Amino acid sequence: MKLAKISVLLFFMVVCTNTSVAQGKIRVKETHGDLFEQKGRGFIDVVELPNGGYMSLSVGSAGGAVSIGSFIHFVQYKALYYIQRYDKNLDLVEQKQLDIDHLGKNLAFEKLVKFQNEFYVFSTFVNKKNKKKYLFYSKLNVEKMALEGSFIKVAEVKDPAAKTGYEESSFDISLSKDEKYMVVFGKDAEPIKKKSKSFFGKSSKQSKIGTYDFKFTFWVLDKDFEIVNYEKNYAVTLKESSDKFYVRDFAVDDKGAIYILGKNNVVDELTRAEVKSNKRATWVDINKSAFVLEKINSDGTTEQYITPENDLFVDMNILFDKKGNINLVGLNGEQVYAKLATTGVSRIVLDNDNLDEISNVNDNFTEDVLENVNDIMESEKAIDNMKNGNRKGRIQKKAKKKLAKMTPEEKAYFDIKKRAALNVNSIAFSGLDENGDAMIVLEEQHLEIVTTTYTDANGRTTTTTTYYYHYDDLIFTKFIGDDVVQNYYKKSFVSINAPLQKSMDVSLKDGELTVMTQGHIVKSDGDLTKVRDAELKAFSRSEKIPGMKRKYFTYRKTVNEDTILAPAQNGKKVVWYKITVD
Amino acid sequence: MTRIILFFCIGITLNAFSQKDLPTTDSNAKKYLDDGKNTDADADIRIAVTSIVTGFLDLAYEQRINHTYSVELGGGYQFNRGIDVFKLVNELEFFPYDEVLTKGMGFSVTAKRYGGKEAISEMTFQALTYRNRNSDFETYSYNAQDIFYTFGWKYLLSNSVSAQAGFNAGLRLAKYAQTVPTTGTTTVIEDVKKTGFYGGFSAGFGYYIKY
Numbered sequence: 001m002k003l004a005k006i007s008v009l010l011f012f013m014v015v016c017t018n019t020s021v022a023q024g025k026i027r028v029k030e031t032h033g034d035l036f037e038q039k040g041r042g043f044i045d046v047v048e049l050p051n052g053g054y055m056s057l058s059v060g061s062a063g064g065a066v067s068i069g070s071f072i073h074f075v076q077y078k079a080l081y082y083i084q085r086y087d088k089n090l091d092l093v094e095q096k097q098l099d100i101d102h103l104g105k106n107l108a109f110e111k112l113v114k115f116q117n118e119f120y121v122f123s124t125f126v127n128k129k130n131k132k133k134y135l136f137y138s139k140l141n142v143e144k145m146a147l148e149g150s151f152i153k154v155a156e157v158k159d160p161a162a163k164t165g166y167e168e169s170s171f172d173i174s175l176s177k178d179e180k181y182m183v184v185f186g187k188d189a190e191p192i193k194k195k196s197k198s199f200f201g202k203s204s205k206q207s208k209i210g211t212y213d214f215k216f217t218f219w220v221l222d223k224d225f226e227i228v229n230y231e232k233n234y235a236v237t238l239k240e241s242s243d244k245f246y247v248r249d250f251a252v253d254d255k256g257a258i259y260i261l262g263k264n265n266v267v268d269e270l271t272r273a274e275v276k277s278n279k280r281a282t283w284v285d286i287n288k289s290a291f292v293l294e295k296i297n298s299d300g301t302t303e304q305y306i307t308p309e310n311d312l313f314v315d316m317n318i319l320f321d322k323k324g325n326i327n328l329v330g331l332n333g334e335q336v337y338a339k340l341a342t343t344g345v346s347r348i349v350l351d352n353d354n355l356d357e358i359s360n361v362n363d364n365f366t367e368d369v370l371e372n373v374n375d376i377m378e379s380e381k382a383i384d385n386m387k388n389g390n391r392k393g394r395i396q397k398k399a400k401k402k403l404a405k406m407t408p409e410e411k412a413y414f415d416i417k418k419r420a421a422l423n424v425n426s427i428a429f430s431g432l433d434e435n436g437d438a439m440i441v442l443e444e445q446h447l448e449i450v451t452t453t454y455t456d457a458n459g460r461t462t463t464t465t466t467y468y469y470h471y472d473d474l475i476f477t478k479f480i481g482d483d484v485v486q487n488y489y490k491k492s493f494v495s496i497n498a499p500l501q502k503s504m505d506v507s508l509k510d511g512e513l514t515v516m517t518q519g520h521i522v523k524s525d526g527d528l529t530k531v532r533d534a535e536l537k538a539f540s541r542s543e544k545i546p547g548m549k550r551k552y553f554t555y556r557k558t559v560n561e562d563t564i565l566a567p568a569q570n571g572k573k574v575v576w577y578k579i580t581v582d
Numbered sequence: 583m584t585r586i587i588l589f590f591c592i593g594i595t596l597n598a599f600s601q602k603d604l605p606t607t608d609s610n611a612k613k614y615l616d617d618g619k620n621t622d623a624d625a626d627i628r629i630a631v632t633s634i635v636t637g638f639l640d641l642a643y644e645q646r647i648n649h650t651y652s653v654e655l656g657g658g659y660q661f662n663r664g665i666d667v668f669k670l671v672n673e674l675e676f677f678p679y680d681e682v683l684t685k686g687m688g689f690s691v692t693a694k695r696y697g698g699k700e701a702i703s704e705m706t707f708q709a710l711t712y713r714n715r716n717s718d719f720e721t722y723s724y725n726a727q728d729i730f731y732t733f734g735w736k737y738l739l740s741n742s743v744s745a746q747a748g749f750n751a752g753l754r755l756a757k758y759a760q761t762v763p764t765t766g767t768t769t770v771i772e773d774v775k776k777t778g779f780y781g782g783f784s785a786g787f788g789y790y791i792k793y
Contacts, residue, residue: 062698063706064733066749074735074747076706078698101699104622105615129617136611151611219605227604 024532026523029580032538033090035547038574039097040082043555045112046565046576047119049142052088054565054576055119057081057098057112081109083145090565090576094145102136102151110135111173115182116223121147122173126159133159133169135184137225155219158188165191176252177320181228183252186217188233216247220256220298228256229298236262236294238306245292251318253352259326260294261318291316293328295355305355307348314342317430319438324352329430329438329479332362334420336412341420347438347479363484365421365475372488373424373444373473374417421475428474429506429515433526438479439513441506444472469495471503476513476524476531487528493518501554509561514581516556516564521581538568538577545575620742620790621703628746628788630656637664638688638715642786649699653692654709660686660717668754668780669724681719688715696736703790704738709748722760722772728780729753744788754780 040058047055063077084095100107100123107123114120119140126133136151159169169189175182220229236245245262252258291313295303307313307328316330328348333340346362406414416422423444430440448468455461474489493503505516511526519539524531537543539553548570556566564579608614623646630640642656663683690713696705709732717724730752737745760772 062700064697064735076704076735076737078700078705080698099699103612103615104703105617106621106700125615127614127617128619130614132614134614136614150609153608153611153614156614221607225607227606230604 024530026532026534027582028521028534029582030536030538030577032575032577033086035545035573035575036092037572039095043567046557046559047114048559054086054090055142056084078106085145086576090578096145100147110171113173115175115179124171131158131160132156135171155184155186157186157217160189174250174252176254178254180223180254181252181256182221183258184219185250218258220252220258222256229258231296236260236292238292248316249318253320253324256298258296259318261316262292264290293355303355305350312340314340315426317427319430319432321432321436325358326350326352327432327438329440331427334416336416337409341416341422342424343420345440345477345484361479361482361484364419366486369475369486369488370418370421372490373421373475423472428504431508433508433511435511437511439508440477441513441515442475443503446470467497469499471500474515474522476528478528485528487524487531489522489531491517505556505558505564507558507561521579523581536579548573548575618741619738620792621738623702623790624793625791626702626744626788628786630784630786632784633658635664636666637662644702646702649701650696652694652702654694656690658688658715668778671778681721684718684720686717688713704736707734707736709734722758725757727755730780742790744790746788747785749783751781754778
């Protein structure tokens with residue numbers, strides 16, 4: 001499946017535009033290792049080894065398929081995993097197949113986890129007889145590049161084994177900040193209730209967990225892999241409330257307590273009369289978009305925090321500061337018809353013991369940020385001038401016409417443009433710096449669907465639909481005490497017919513943010529007064545690698561605060577780039 | 583005294599209730615991986631369905647050598663003239679076609695290579711086969727030696743029942759011989775050798791064995 005996705009990206013990802021505007025330039029060091037032929041097709045992970053080298057995992061496949069007509073298909077594929085080891089210069093030392101089969105059964109790779117300074121491979125197996133999916137771990141010997149020891153079963157979820165009409169069961173694994181505890185989230189395969197309509201959901205970490213409301217099971221493991229906290233079929237609920245919560249984020253703290261961040265989304269359906277009387281095109285009214293944080297201690301006791309009732313939140317993340325207090329960083333919203341538009345950011349600090357609110361800071365986006373990220377045109381400014389009674393706008397006539405043509409919905413969106421970042425729906429990155437100041441990075445993303453109908457000379461019409469995935473401007477925000485500072489970075493990137501697996505990588509060091517976008521490294525100052533960038537030569541066509549005609553980048557990862565690794569690929573030929581920010 | 587014992591019992595009960603029943607990790611992976619399916623089979627006994635069309639009942643025994651390679655030995659008994667397209671193409675006009683089949687036998691040797699270290703279970707394979715089939719009629723006999731390459735698929739239909747399908751392409755060395763029986767001996771009066779293409783589709787069902 002992963003292979004298929006990568007293939008789709010390789011074949012269909014076409015970059016339309018890639019422009020950017022920054023407030024200065026930074027220096028970036030780009031080096032690369034030697035060219036080699038990889039086993040496998042696409043990379044799924046890369047990690048830094050304790051000896052200073054690197055290790056990557058790639059996936060390929062064995063098998064083949066033949067179709068005779070529409071009904072007879074011979075298909076047999078198996079995912080094969082490969083492991084590569086590199087020196088500190090990213091020159092390949094060795095690569096071999098990583099065999100994760102056990103007792104004649106094909107296990108599926110789930111995740112590579114570094115825990116207690118050892119690497120573990122987590123794999124899954126769907127047992128059709130038991131109708132369960134099991135999660136196993138085994139230790140990875142980095143020197144021998146092979147699994148050693150036995151496969152140990154950690155967790156299990158219900159899985160009716162590819163029964164149609166069921167969502168896929170899944171696991172998610174996360175570590176506490178000090179890496180003393182590990183939490184495994186398990187989600188049973190459940191009948192499909194409704195599909196997510198969002199093309200841009202949460203980041204990949206939450207993609208399996210955060211789309212539906214469901215009961216989940218979790219296992220908290222200590223450093224000896226002993227289960228110290230466990231709940232089966234757990235559901236986030238409020239007393240005397242029937243609100244349903246969608247799990248958006250989860251975390252485990254340094255004491256083994258688990259935190260679940262749920263979002264409720266109570267939507268009233270408007271009656272036909274209400275829609276008509278309000279001249280509304282949409283049938284829903286978002287009257288509540290709150291988050292609830294539930295802490296489940298090792299002894300089974302729970303604490304709960306609910307965000308203020310009248311505040312609408314678009315998204316929220318959990319962070320832990322050095323004292324162990326919980327920081328909920330979120331996006332404030334305002335309803336415009338069926339959409340919840342992001343108007344600002346907030347940070348709520350909660351006491352670790354009882355979830356009492358210590359502080360609550362929120363701020364709207366500044367005029368400067370909004371004017372730039374929303375690309376308010378001169379004509380729109382003129383309309384605004386007219387509405388304010390100022391008729392000295394340069395293009396007054398045009399503006400008057402445009403205002404007269406606007407529907408109530410268009411007018412509402414026009415107004416909200418001055419208060420909200422319209423294309424920001426989720427937090428792209430959040431983190432706390434050494435001083436405990438919270439930082440949030442947001443990226444404008446939207447999907448544009450263009451349907452074109454052609455009629456040829458014979459009168460035959462062909463309709464094509466093109467999906468333009470836009471990845472635009474960045475907004476940087478930082479909470480310094482009770483103050484919120486903001487800045488922006490203007491960019492434009494379009495991927496046609498295939499969304500990016502990951503649009504950017506972010507690292508946080510000494511209070512400064514470093515963001516790798518498509519072809520640029522963007523860096524903010526500690527107080528966000530300046531956002532500077534550097535164009536990456538690695539992504540440029542003029543930067544040639546001997547023996548490689550073209551370069552494709554489909555994967556990259558921030559391996560530490562200073563270093564981003566990205567493989568340039570062309571078929572099986574690979575060169576790993578190391579990008580270091582001074 | 584009774585009150586003390588009662589208090590003690592209540593204390594133990596409350597303590598038991600307050601402690602969570604935590605699961606444990608389990609190193610006995612076999613318990614969870616056992617889905618009843620014979621995916622790690624050592625051998626496969628198979629009947630070729632498509633051979634029935636040619637009038638042969640072919641049985642094959644496939645033995646796994648390691649997780650990549652296997653060898654297969656097959657034997658066939660001809661019960662009917664059948665329809666052998668490649669025989670029909672090469673047949674000669676002067677042979678008597680209305681004769682009754684008296685005996686038909688065959689054998690084959692195959693070397694197989696599986697992808698993804700999945701021998702001999704559910705995966706694609708490539709194979710090289712030598713097959714020798716002999717059909718005796720009243721006055722003439724037909725011998726076909728086929729050497730062909732196969733790209734095929736193996737499936738596990740139920741816990742142990744397997745299915746195999748493949749596309750073949752190779753060479754056929756055919757020999758026609760017409761004989762006239764005489765007292766105590768057989769005299770060959772015509773002997774024609776032909777070389778041609780052999781190929782097509784083959785399929786069969788088998789049963790996996792685990793020793």
